[in-house]
Amino acid sequence: MKFEKINAPKGVREYLPPESSAFEWVRSQLIAPAKLAGYKLMELPVFEDTNLFSRGVGESTDVVSKEMYTFEDRGGRSITLRPEGTAGVMRAVIEQSLDRAQLPVKVWYSGQFFRAERPQAGRFRQFYQVGIEAIGLDDPAIDAEVIAIADRGFKNLGLKNYRLEITSLGDAESRAAHRVDLLAFIKTLNLDEATSQRAGINPLRLFDDKRPEMQSAMSKAPLLLDYLSDSARNNFEKVQSYLRGMRIDFVINPRMVRGLDYYTGTTFEFIHPDLGAQSGIGGGGRYDGLMEILGGQSLSGIGFGLGVDRALLAAIAEDSLPTEEFTSDLFIIPLGENAMDSALTIAQDVRSAGITVEIAFGDRALKGAMKAADKSGARFVVVLGDSELLNGSVDLKRMSDGVVTSVKIAQLQDQMRQALSL
RNA sequence: GUGGGCGUAGCUCAGCUGGUAGAGCACUCGGUUGUGGUCCGAGAUGUCGCGGGUUCGAGCCCCGUCGCUCACCCCA
Structure with a gap:
């Protein structure tokens, strides 16, 4: 079906x-x-x-x-x-x-x-x-x-x-006075049916006609501004x-x-x-x-x-959109179940400072996860595995140039704030 | 409401005078253990908008239809 x-x-x-x-x-x-x-x-x-x-x-x-x-x-x-x-x-x-x-x-x-x-x-x-x-x-x-x-x-x-x-x-007085003269002027024009119908509903409409012959025909029309x-x-x-x-x-x-x-x-x-x-x-x-x-x-x-x-x-x-505004600040790649546990906690903590944090979900290979981080436009990436959990510190990687800084997990929020100068 | 253009892979499009479908990008995986962008390899994907007709044979020709798009009109 x-x-x-x-x-x-x-x-x-x-x-x-x-x-x-x-x-x-x-x-x-x-x-x-x-x-x-x-x-x-x-x-x-x-x-x-x-x-x-x-x-x-x-x-x-x-x-x-x-x-x-x-x-x-x-x-x-x-x-x-x-x-x-x-x-x-x-x-x-x-x-x-x-x-x-x-x-x-x-x-x-x-x-x-x-x-x-x-x-x-x-x-x-x-x-x-x-x-x-x-x-x-x-x-x-x-x-x-x-x-x-x-x-x-x-x-x-x-x-x-x-x-x-x-x-x-x-x-109202200005418009009434102008309307009389405008209608008189329009009467002198040779209009097709659709156009004169439009003129009947609202004579001002003719000013907006895009056809060159109408533009020039209307060039001598009385202007409302002169009737104020x-x-x-x-x-x-x-x-x-x-x-x-x-x-x-x-x-x-x-x-x-x-x-x-x-x-x-x-x-x-x-x-x-x-x-x-x-x-x-x-x-x-x-x-x-x-x-x-x-x-x-x-x-x-x-x-x-x-x-x-x-x-x-x-x-x-005009190409004036600030695309940086639309990307994440930090991408966390947890390796293994323990790591996911703390990745979720860390993300909560860093986000509480108004920083955008994404987590790599699913059982992807590290290389694939890095690719995903790259595609997302994230500014920083940390990989969270057993050794990081043991040491209590992670390598904070700046994606623009690949520079890596070792950061205590507990201070990740501060570090991110500094890096983004918030 | 009136006109023009266009419908082929997720996207952008090729496809010769009719001979039963292709590229690039994107995607997934891999190129020895846990680090992206470049490069290389592999893989998946289509009722060729839909319905008729002509033909031995239609993505290609004809008719219809639907959709998208641009312009008139109008307006944000």
């Missing part, structure tokens, strides 16, 4: 050793700056009431109209796997009344998100994001700090080739000057388009040129009306989502 193999669902990206170490590292580096800035973890469900997204993200968006994993649960409720993070955070903040405490509410999250798109390089149906939200204060300084936190995350990865693009979508109200423009300029003060490089891209309807005011994207068509490694912005739309009080907020999968691809492209 032979059973058929079962494959992973289409479009999911799995992280297995050895790559999973790099993934884990990237994720922790991306979120570290948020923790250092006082943001607190929010652990949220991966599925929510479908209305949360159709109302919060917007019916007209591609995400909601054709990319959601929506199903009915056993109680007949419409459930959707979260396609993004902000709406869920807002729902929880409102539901748990976090906005009744001191503002801003500063939270971070990390996890899987789901969109039923056609998979492509850097685009998956289940993807990982880390993100933060700062809710309840309308202050350009927070905008700047949020952007700085994202930027720090990418710098933590050693990335250099990415660029930060910012713009402002202004306030005085307060919106002042706000945007303030954000820029804060960023300059923190020495964060950015370019203004007045043609930036965001796919989620809730964005207003400051918006930004991080672009990495080495990733192919899916070059956005992170993005975010301010959302003024979202909380109210979701039944909460009228507070604004700002946040971002960073793509962990894509950030990892970028780090691979």
